[in-house]
Amino acid sequence: MxxxxxxxxxxxxxxxxxxxxxxxxxxxxxxxKAGIYYRVFARTKSVxxxxxxxKKKSYGADKKMQDLLGVRVVLYFKxxxxxxxxxxKAELELIDESIDDEEEDRxxxxxxxxxxxxxxQIIQLFSKxxxxxxxxxxxxxxxxxxxxxxxxxxxxxxxxxxxxDWEKVPKLSRSLNGIFATLDTCDWAILHVFDExxxxxxxxxxxxxxxxxxxxxxxxxxxxxxxxxEIFNRDKxxxxxxxxxxxxxxxxxxxxxxxxxxxxxxxxxxxxxxLEFVKNEDIRRLTPSALINIVRQQDDDFVxxxx
Numbered sequence: 001m002x003x004x005x006x007x008x009x010x011x012x013x014x015x016x017x018x019x020x021x022x023x024x025x026x027x028x029x030x031x032x033k034a035g036i037y038y039r040v041f042a043r044t045k046s047v048x049x050x051x052x053x054x055k056k057k058s059y060g061a062d063k064k065m066q067d068l069l070g071v072r073v074v075l076y077f078k079x080x081x082x083x084x085x086x087x088x089k090a091e092l093e094l095i096d097e098s099i100d101d102e103e104e105d106r107x108x109x110x111x112x113x114x115x116x117x118x119x120x121q122i123i124q125l126f127s128k129x130x131x132x133x134x135x136x137x138x139x140x141x142x143x144x145x146x147x148x149x150x151x152x153x154x155x156x157x158x159x160x161x162x163x164x165d166w167e168k169v170p171k172l173s174r175s176l177n178g179i180f181a182t183l184d185t186c187d188w189a190i191l192h193v194f195d196e197x198x199x200x201x202x203x204x205x206x207x208x209x210x211x212x213x214x215x216x217x218x219x220x221x222x223x224x225x226x227x228x229x230e231i232f233n234r235d236k237x238x239x240x241x242x243x244x245x246x247x248x249x250x251x252x253x254x255x256x257x258x259x260x261x262x263x264x265x266x267x268x269x270x271x272x273x274x275l276e277f278v279k280n281e282d283i284r285r286l287t288p289s290a291l292i293n294i295v296r297q298q299d300d301d302f303v304x305x306x307x
Contacts, residue, residue: 008054009047011130012068019044019125023071023139026119030091033260034251035217036083037076039146044069059134066095066115067140068130069122074149077216078187081112083251084143092116095138112143147183155180202243207232211266214243215250221265228270231282241278242270249277258298262291 020042027040045053045068059065073084085099093116100110118137131137144152159166159176166173198214201207207229212222232239253259253276254269262268271287274280275295284292 005051008051008133011127011133012044012047012050014127015044015130016125019069019122022122022125023069026122027071027073027088027141030087031073031084034083034087034255035219035264036080036251037216037218038080038084039074040071041074042069042071054134061134064134064136066136066138068135069118069139071139071141072149073141073143075143075145077191078145079191079247081143081145083248085112085114087255088114088116088141092119095136114141114143115139116141145187147186148180151180151183198243202239205233205236205239207239208266210239210243211270215247215269217251217254217264217269219264219266219269221263221267223266224270225267225286227286228267228283231280238278238280238283241280242273245273245277249273253277256298258294262294 023042024040027042031038031040050065050068053065057063057065073088075081075084094114095117096115098111098113100112115138118139122139123137155176159173194213194216198210201209201213208222208224211224212219250269250273253272254262254264259272262272268291270283271291272295274283275287275292
């Protein structure tokens with residue numbers, strides 16, 4: 001091991017677990033505001049991987065390693081990918097991204113990798129001498145779905161890192177990609193199942209089940225008050241109006257700066273969505289004044305930011 005490699009090993013062996021833990025907590029806070037279902041994992045790159053990457057990439061003053069700290073966001077549902085990316089870009093300073101467009105005529109894994117500046121609170125957890133290495137104060141975030149995550153793990157460790165093993169067996173490599181195609185189909189199929197379930201519940205006037213499966217939001221209470229159910233039962237068009245609000249709009253509504261502080265109960269979400277989109281007077285009369293004030297303040301803040 002060279003002196004430079006020994007220096008890298010000395011610096012990285014002392015990295016505290018509080019660094020990935022802090023990164024996980026930071027990213028969880030962003031996603032918890034939206035209520036989407038996810039898992040998040042963070043790690044600092046190992047000494048061996050760092051040394052190998054620095055040898056291959058020839059890092060220096062003009063080009064530095066950006067993924068000493070890496071975070072993986074694993075989403076339950078494929079339609080949360082765009083929502084996740086928008087939230088991350090809104091909260092963090094984007095430096096670079098590799099986001100592949102999906103092709104219509106073939107299945108292939110897509111990169112959803114973004115590089116952001118580290119929040120100051122995470123930078124402070126590193127020793128100052130670490131930045132004397134060719135390493136940026138940035139970190140990488142990868143976004144996956146649960147179905148694609150398993151495939152990517154297998155592919156990265158057993159094919160990407162061992163490309164020579166696969167050079168003369170294109171049929172087997174194609175078969176591995178075929179498994180990804182199956183999992184990608186599962187990602188879309190599961191959305192169809194939940195959409196169909198929500199529609200069936202709408203037709204059967206089962207309002208809580210309709211909204212629970214249409215929104216797919218993690219709630220601390222997924223029940224409706226008798227008063228709201230009575231309004232829906234009396235006028236099914238009101239229930240239809242809520243059913244027709246796009247899920248992304250609902251998530252955006254509850255994840256805004258002020259409204260994200262409101263407990264994620266189904267009734268509260270009904271109140272917020274009604275104030276922003278449906279605007280039914282009967283439900284507005286049931287809405288606590290505190291919630292009305294929160295939305296009004298948020299709208300005022302938005303107007304001021306645009307002036």
